[in-house]
Amino acid sequence: MKLIVVSAGLSSPSSTRLLADRLSAATLEHVDAEPEVIELRELATEIGQHFVTGFPPARLAAALDAVAAADGLIAVTPVFAASYSGLFKSFFDIIDNDALTGKPVLLGATGGTARHSLVTEHALRPLFTYLRAVVLPTAVYAASEDWGELGLAQRIARAGAELARAMTPAAPDxxxxxxxxxxxxxxxxxxxxxxxxxxxxxxxxxxxxxxxx
Structure with a gap:
């Protein structure tokens, strides 16, 4: 199985990538899958070219194909203007309309304050519902003060277990x-x-x- 992790963090290292890695690790504790991380900041130029030309360059095409072929997807974005980042939205704007249909997706977001904690519900969840993905019940938002707190670790563990179960439907007993x-x-x-x-x-x-x- 294939687990694709899309991180829209702009710095290196970034809290967005850190959250993405921790969600991936929590998922892999429960399912045997091959993880692959797609760093959108490395594809920013190619994403812009696609909007202008209508054709994805090779690296971007490979990333889009990887998302379409994934058995599970983790998508994490930093918060900009109380919503997902423009780079994050641009990537999912150019993905094929049917690429995420029925695919389990775990949502995550990072921000500087807990005031944006509902961004996963008012921005991210409607986006992936529109793309006909199966959005998992638990989404994880991490504010600056959350790192190192037990509550964040528990949410990450719960979300990872949910994605693992969605990737491996149990056989009827x-x-x-x-x-x-x-x-x-x-x-x-x-x-x-x-x-x-x-x-x-x-x-x-x-x-x-x-x-x-």
Missing amino acids: VDTAVAIAPRSLTGAITSMDPADGFEMVPFEQRLAALRAE
Whole structure:
């Protein structure tokens, strides 16, 4: 499986990349996947060229293909003017309309103050919902004062576990099979082997057999 991490941090090192790396590590604790980080600041010129020419240069095309082929996506942006950065939005503006359909996405954002903590809900979540991605319930915002705090670590751990589960849907177990098997108001299923079919035994007969035991 492939885990793609998109970081829109502008400095190096950046708190945005730090959050992206920690979200990736939390996810990889629960799923065996190959991570790949896309640093948007390294593609800024190519993104601008794409808007002008309509054709992505080679490095940008490879990044777009990687996102489209991912089994899971982590997208993290710094906050600018109470929203995602222009570079972040520009990258997802040029991605194919169907590239994120049904893809699990974990959202993250960083900012200098906790006042922007709802940016993941009023800006990021609507964007990825529009792109028809499966946006995970837990999004992680990290303000400057959050680093080193237990609360941030807990949110990161919870979000990573959610993405891992979304990337690896569990196979139906026996209880699920029983829940979806056809039932009768007057009988009970005594065989769960599809090769045998479902043997229907009248309730009275089954009750009498139990009493005889």
